[in-house]
Amino acid sequence: MQGDTLQQHARDRVDELPDAELGFPFGPDWxxxxxRGKVFMLITDITGDPIVIVKADPEDSKTLRENHEDITPGYHMNKQHWITLHPGGELQKGLVDDLVTESYLLVVEKLARAKRPVDPEIFGDRRGL
Known part of the structure; x- marks a missing residue:
């Protein structure tokens, strides 16, 4: 998936997620x-490449990095809990959708039940993302 396509596809997926909001707290490049005030995805091209950074389960993160050369540890983030998606390679739209959704759900799971915009246990079939 090419850079602009990768980033736009990730944005499009976010548009489908309840209560997801876009902001620019780190300036116009991010x-x-x-x-609900908790970060689940970042998009930037400050590295020279248009990248997408998402949260991931540590075990999943390790497996993804081992199996996809276009997935690396999270740029400027905790390397155990975040991954970076790079353009130009083999990443498929379905995988990008899954990773964005999973990142969102990982954050939602940590919210107090009363603040959750969705129930992460029943928001889609997580195994079939």
Missing amino acids: EVFKV
Whole structure:
């Protein structure tokens, strides 16, 4: 998936997620997507490449990095809990959708039940993302 396509596809997926909001707390070069005030995705091209950074389960993160050369540790983020998606390679739209959704749900799970915009246990079939 090419850079502009990768980033736009990630943005399009976010548009489908309840209460997801876009902000620019780090300046115009960083698109920061939050749910109820908590970050779940960042988009930037400050590295010279148009990248997408999402939260991931540590075990999943390791497996994804081992199996996809276009997935690396999170740029300027905790390397255990965040991954960076790079353009130009083999990443498929379905995988990007899954990773954005999973990032969103990982953050939602940590919210107090009363603040959750969705129930992460029943928001889609997580195994079939």
